[in-house]
Amino acid sequence: MSDTAILEIKGEKHEFPLIVGTENEIGIDIKTLRGATLGVTTIDPGYKNTGSCQSGITFLDGEKGILRYRGYAIEDLADKADFLEVAYLLIFGDLPSKDQLIKFHADIKTESVVDDDVKKILDAFPKSAHPMGVLSSLTSALTAFNPTSVNVDSEEDMYKSVVKILGKFPVLVAWTMRKKKGLPLNYGSNSLNYVENVLKMMFEKPNEEYVQNPILVNALDKLLILHADHEQNCSTSTVRIVGSSHAGLFASLSAGISALWGPLHGGANQAVLEMLEAIKDDGGDTKKYMGKAKDKQDPFRLMGFGHRVYKNFDPRAKIIKVAADEVLSDLGVEDPILDIAKGLEKEALQDEYFVKRKLYPNVDFYSGIIYRAMGIPTEMFTVMFALGRLPGWIAQWREMRLRKEPIGRPRQIYTGENYRAFKTIDKR
Secondary structure: OOOEEEEEEOOEEEEEEEEEOOOOOEEEOOOOHHHHHOOOOOOOHHHOOOOOOOOOOEEEEOOOOEEEEOOEEHHHHHHHOOHHHHHHHHHHOOOOOHHHHHHHHHHHHHOOOOOOHHHHHHHOOOOOOOHHHHHHHHHHHHHHHOOOOOOOOOHHHHHHHHHHHHHHHHHHHHHHHHHHHOOOOOOOOOOOOHHHHHHHHHHOOOOOOOOOOHHHHHHHHHHHHHOOOOOOOHHHHHHHHHHOOOOOHHHHHHHHHHHHOOOOOOOHHHHHHHHHHHHHHOOOOHHHHHHHHHOOOOOOOOOOEOOOOOOOOOHHHHHHHHHHHHHHHHHOOOOHHHHHHHHHHHHHHHOHHHHHOOOOEOHHHHHHHHHHHHOOOHHHHHHHHHHHHHHHHHHHHHHHHHOOOOOOOOOOOOOOOOOOOOOOHHHO
């Protein structure tokens, strides 16, 4: 195979080098395109065919249903590692030794106290505020309490920033939910692990001791691992492009949270539950809605099935389906919404239309089911997604800064008016 691509424009041929990744992905390096062709650019709405960077963090093959973090299969990580191990792997490149992991966790606990003035900011939000808007604002506000910029060339500075946000972010997540539910703000315990602390901070009531449920701890641990990174998606690309201006880590993460908020991205798991609520309100007939989903003339859209990237079964969904079954069995929740979800799942896995088109339940479908069964409000689902995605965003921001990538500045093809002479207001 040639190591160049030839582009012919108006009879002139131009050669561009090919970039080959370690998994044999091939990209055409067109960074000299405008200069070589005197102004020609590419147009690729949504960047579906454009690589914005070279990255060594996550490999994704949607056709084959493969997802790997730093070379490790997602199946192995979800089965054998915990969330903090995966966070360390994504951010620093290798799985931690026992001593490294102990230190990492201890340093995160040390940084898990949030400045008390942050509570004043939280108090200013009405209970009606969407938790994602609150979380984005609080994350951005951390910049005010940590005004010194990170020296990205200093491993020590970078490490301190990483443990600082990993320590404080779960507190912001828990406080966001407790604000919504009218519960007093609290902290975790140094005797608990990372995920146990998340659950304690979210669900502990002021008049009783919170008792950990190992099945819920395991399910949440897996959910956070499965959401930890997913290559150059909308929110990750946002974190990288904001960071490319040398905006700080907290500001870049805040931008990523806002990008994640949308229903086509992280808000998909909330959209699943809203769809299930609508089906319930209409009588709960799953067969009727499966028929509507197959009718191309019907505007109804079946949320939580299929995936923009995966053209086969979402590998994360295979893992979390087991955890969803365990949670529902252990909690014994009687909920018509969850019954409708199980009905849709069963029919989709057996229906020839869905099987033929590989429209299987995805990770958003099962995560929504688990979060509802756990008692997490629907509006908080995307916040939980952000908690899982945090180490991936940090890793991508760190990689982008260490590689000294240029500031993001996409081009456009102008389709507006040609030159128009200005008319004074009395002549318009």
